[in-house]
Amino acid sequence: MSTTTQAPLEQVVLGALASVAPEADLAALDRNVPLREQLDLDSMDFLNFVIAVHRALGVDVPERDYAKLATLESCVEYLAGLPRTKPA
Amino acid sequence: MNGAPAVKVTYREAVRAAMREAMQRDARVFLMGEDVGRYGGTYACSLGLLDEFGPERVRDTPLSEGAFVGVGIGAAIGGMRPIVEIMTVNFSLLALDQILNNAATLRHMSGGQVGVPLVLRMATGAGRQVAAQHSHSLENYYAHIPGLKVLAPATVEDARGMLWTALLDPDPVILFEHATLYGTEGELAEDAGAVPIDRAAVRRAGRDVTVVGYGGTVAKALEAARMLAERGIDAEVIDLRTLRPLDDETLVASVRKTRRAVLVDEGWKTGSLAGEICARLVERAFYDLDAPIARVCTEEVPIPYPKHLEDAALPQPGRIVEAVLATVGGRG
Amino acid sequence: MPSLGADMDAGTLVEWHVAAGDAVKRGDIVAVVETDKGLVDIEIWESGVVDALLVAPGSKVPVGTLLATTRTDGARAQAAQPPVLPPPPRPPLRPMASPAAKQLARERGVDLAAVHGTGPHGAITRADVEHVTPSPAPPPEKAEARRERVEEVETPREPRPAVLDATAMRRAIAASMARSKREIPHYYLSADIDLSRSTAWLEAENARRPVEERLLLAALLLKATALAARAVPEVNGFFVDGVFRPSSAVHLGVAVSLRQGGLVAPAIHDVDARTVVEVQASLRDLVGRVRTGRLRSSEMSDPTLTVTNLGEQGVAAVFGVIYPPQVALVGLGKPLERPWASGGMLGVRPVVTATISADHRVSDGHRGALFLAALDGWMQKPEAL
Structure with a gap:
């Protein structure tokens, strides 16, 4: 995966996070620490995050794959491998 | 208001025009009082009327309020429509027996057979350095009495229009003319005529506080509102116009909107009309109030003669502003 | 005294x-x-x-x-110094507030002890109460049309703050919780609830649902709580002026912690009468609006029973403090896989510890126990919720 395709994906993930945690400083986010831990997201916040990603990219993340969205790094990696209906 | 051109007239001229029109329209109307004829009235309200209508209809009386008010009551019972002028409210106390025990009660005591369609006009109030026996505001004495209607025209329009409506009333009506108003000028439509006498008027709309005045205090309340506007406070000014019966609806509606009230009354605070209005607002708008109701009244002294003391004793725009600021609290 | x-x-x-x-x-x-x-x-x-x-x-x-x-x-x-002004009024025993402020505080469920007064002599005015619980902001697409109407009815005196004031919120929580512990004789019960049926049902449901329509366990728990509250009305309502007033509707307060600190417990109305899908939608909407500070005043004031869910933080069980004038608080811990004996066999099942803190002036432990039993019962038949 080249950075040219991954950078827009990362922007989508950060945008989705901003919508569920508007008070968070996303610039300070550690790419490899679980998001729920870093941002104190509850299950409803996480569902809203998944929905925001779905709306932005048209990807359908099954519930069993939620674990693959644990960190910013893993999100980008996982989403890059999914078929989607909208450009990032 | 109704499209006719407006002219500048004094309050005195408006009172005179009202009396002239009444005597032209209805032959039963006549004017009676001390010095109303040859002298033209203590405040010159009836100047020229003697020449125009003759001594039968413009009658000078002896200095005997009890007698000539009694004569007026008799004439009213007999089918006339008398306008009786009393020089000041202080002197009207000599006629209080006639007013209270006869004028106000006869319809009730006769089972409705005998009405007293009398109109009493009298000057009231301080501000002219005529000391304590000529300066008091005793409107509340009369507003206390069932059987009377009590009016306080504060504008040239009301001075012009209230008299005819009062003459149409089948029962006694008292008009209080604040003595400092006679020389004041206002705009009046050339075809101005009768006005209703059952409602208070909002003289200035506002949203932050309701300032209530009547007669001589309306102009002071409006001046205070202008000063408050400079401080960003938007005061609503209500002119009571009718002191009995009080127009509770207008007062309550205003206070429901502004949630604060400052009552201005040239009477003494104890037992004042302002006290009565305060009680009614608490009875009917308690849960709408956002601050204690404040009263700006005359200091509880006989009105002093020296100008600086007289000014200090009376409600003034500055005192109204202070009361409003205390009422709006931290917002001021 | x-x-x-x-x-x-x-x-x-x-x-x-x-x-x-x-x-x-x-x-x-x-x-x-x-x-x-x-x-x-x-x-x-x-x-x-x-x-x-x-x-x-x-x-x-x-x-x-x-x-x-x-x-x-x-x-x-x-x-x-030489006195020039009249002495300030004595500190009042209860917060000095105007009648209009008290009226609004009642409507919005605001505790006046937590409001800073700016009126005469420091009295609390209507605007001060509005400052603590701002009126709900209208949805953006309707903002223009609505603004005009609002100005006609009551002209706002000051711009309203967009978010809740954290200090005021802390004081409000302090006042409310102190009052609760002072006045309400709490009793506490707990029960472990087997979630295997509920989670299996959810997994199957969510597998066939698009992302936006997926359900959370919380929605099932809320609906089950509401139905249990309908069965045991002594936990649902208000204790006011020495009398318990049961509520015919079940408006569940959902305690949501703010990441900045503090918490709010806005209500989802008529949970007992809604489908799980509707409860899920309301919950999602509510959490979203809590995060952006746009709650509605009606949600703030009228829950009849509150649910707190600290399971997200990994807490096994929570025994909460009742929000006066409510009479009970339901606590849900973290669903965990635990050893579970059933039918003489030991297995591993997802389990949640549910608790109830209830007002002993209104109900006794027996009724509280029936409530938890009813909650358990509903979680065993998720398809019926």
């Missing part, structure tokens, strides 16, 4: 530990009071200087009687 128990009407001042002119600081013991339950040391809540002792030792006075007045140090410094 402070209330030293919900049943205390009066107390006898036995002894003063301070005299007029003494400096006191918050927490000092200033007096001893005798109640039906014995002698109690009275602490002072404000630092300052004792101004006057108003009740003599040996006097029995009703709760609410002014015992003494104090000045703050600032006021003392002022008093040393």
